Amino acid sequence: MPLAPPTLDTFSRTWTAQILAAPPMILPTRHFTYPQLVPGEEEALARGAMLLNVQPRAGGNFLATCSLGFKDRSLPTGVFACPARDEMLAVAGGYAYLVNTLTPDRALHIQLKPVVAIAAVSPSDEEPTGLLLLAGFHNVLALDANGIRWESARLTWEGLSMTDIAEGKLHGTGWNMMSNRDVPFTVDLKTGAHEGGGFQR
Template sequence: MNSPTTDLSFPHNWSAKILPHPPLILPTRQFIYPKKAEDIGRGALEVMIRPAASEPFLGTFALGFADLAAPSGLWSSPDPDWLCAVAGGYAYLVNTSRPEQFEQIEYRPVQQVRALPCHGLLVFAGHHALQAWGAARKVWETERLSSEGVEITRIEGNHLEGIGWDMIADRDVPFTIDLRTGARIKLRGQAAETE
């Protein structure tokens, strides 16, 4: 696992610390994500989480991939009670006030995570598409943008720009996404039209 990222761009009602190993004295509350203990056999991201209004707990997040290119770390989310933990490309959103309530992002692996507080979105890049989560959970998912690998290159105003590999053209192809809807935008000269 690579050096973890911490991005607390969104206001949040919790504090969290990534631990190098499980604590010697375990807290009263412990949660494994996902819920199957065998999923942590490949390794895990151990995080001590302290919600503002309840007891601390240890979150053990199953590692997706040991590849250094797969992201790991902690992100605050558009909902101040929810935390996003990524362990080797497996991304989890956890309600820190009710830790048994969580979502696992379906991309395996997630290749990039971008916090966009001005849009109220946490954006996840997978191999083929993008997904955005807001305070109301999953807000949108793009169409297929790539045959293998999506990279976010720039965010300006309500547009997200990136590149994706087109297997038929045998090259990277740029794309632009409307952050309000997740729709792909075709650029013609200076004008933008939403499909």
């Protein structure tokens, strides 16, 4: 099954979100900035931010200011539904924030930096709530309805491609520096254990 990029409709959700071009004239009562105070991220807001007006199923709307990881336009930026219906994934310049819209003060700043690609595994008999797959330069992370299910080991020296899903495994390729070629890999969707890949010394 070929992988598809996620949309707001890939998973059912209890919230709505609108990307704003500028701060609203009247700020909502609730306003959250991501990442929260984290050592090493003091300059994140200086790079810019994605602004979201979020309406959860309870608690009233809030403004989310999602700091850009990088200004590189090739990196993903957007808001995505998650396998957990109350959660949203906000990605800004490759920085990913997993936000429970009912408790937005406790967002998780995902440590995969930067996220360079996002793919969805739609709900099915095998994966009842589905998965979101986030790829970095070297490995892949999976989100399910309970949060982070797994983060794979290193799959490549630099750069990887996720191509398709078959028999419960993610298939892709990772670059091997010694041979200067892409090497196929598989990652078990249940455990994150992998076979193959380009990171072979």
